[in-house]
Amino acid sequence: MNARIKRFSTLALVALFAASGLSAQESQDEFDMDFLFGEEMVEEISSGQEGSAQNTDPLASLLKREGTRIGGSFSGSLDSVFTWSDLWTGGTSVIDPEKKDLALSLASTLYFDARPTEDFRAYGSVKTGLPLSFSAEAADAGAAAVKVPNIRVFELFSDFNLDDRIFFRFGKSTVKWGVGYFWSPADVINLESINILDAEAQREGPVNFRAHLPVLGTQNNFYFYTILDNNDIAYETTALAAKAEFLLGGYELGLGAYYRYDTAERAMLTLTGPIGDLDIFGEAMLSRGSAKTFVTQVWPSQILSTSDDHRGDYYFSASAGFRYSNSNDNFNALGQYFYNGEGYADSTRESLISQSRTAIAALGGADTGPGALAAAALKGLILNSGRHYAALSLSKGELFTEDLSVSLVVVANLSDWSGLARPSISYSLSDYLSLVLSPTFFFGPDDGEYSYIAGGNLVSLSLGLSLSGSF
16 A cells, blocks of 8 residues: 555656656747636727837737736526426416426626736636525534535636746646536546536636646647645545647547546547538547446445445446537537446346335335435436436527527437426527526436436426626
């Protein structure tokens, strides 16, 4: 054990020193500013500043800013939600939904971006949302619980470089490896998985140290990572990763590797590029070991398989999809298929669900305390249990009028033929305020992933106002 830890620590140090020692071709004209900061931050120059700006190095002006930029975003919605559980068979009247709810959401992000010199940047962001606070136990035994504001640090990092050749980032930041939209098996570093109904939301990343080596004069890039577990800082929980990106004609190929002593080794591949009017994307991931806890038996006793039990097993996952965009017609389409190598075989999944049903009945049914816990455990078992998934997203803006837009999202588990469909109609009342009508249809067998988790083949209708803006 100690020998393996020593070898791991040596490997980590070698990776860091190797990243610092590599050099790239010198061709400053070919250097892309996105390599340094990951985004363009161009500020408009007023007419009074125009004369002095002509004598300023434009590269330095872009990288250096007097003062600190502070900004953020806000979003909120208030919706009336109506739900029917038995609409298709006539068990529920259309004009008399079984549930009527009022749904409120609030979320905000605040960030700072400081670039005091051309080769140094500090960035941080915090997030908050409903609930605005939560209860936490007091340190003193017997003391009343205290209210804690619901505020979390989402990103906090610094960018700097070594002689404009090697670019570093250290801190807590999002690390996007995959190219998928609804699913991304190659995105093995971020702490959050993709929310299929909010797939474009930025996801939380870990504390990491990144060395970025662009091959100047080309579009090729090399990245080296040391990834820390901020809940347990130790050699055993520290991961190493490396990624290379190559531009091959109109296609971009990505190759990556990930190692963590106590979990898994992973290798990934991504590919993006055009085929006619379509942009296609694909990714694959091979893992030795898995962080997932597998259920092997539910009844008469529950048996779980931990990461130690399948440390030497191999798991392959892959995804492929397409994007189509027509700016003249304001039309977008995206489709994706996902093979989940960590899903259960159909026979295993059906057996586990049957055992879970037996356990729920033996514990007095889903409405009792123990039975309710077993029913909740069954939802956890079914979630992401399939091996084949597919999704389709369609959207059309400026329909009949520039303020009206429509969209459709369909997600399905092809292993059990369950899924959901969510069409949406949005009318923009102003630049920041929209009226949104959105029904959601769940479908599938009783033991299907989406139908069981939803509580049946439900139909819900949401009507409300949505507000969003940034500053």
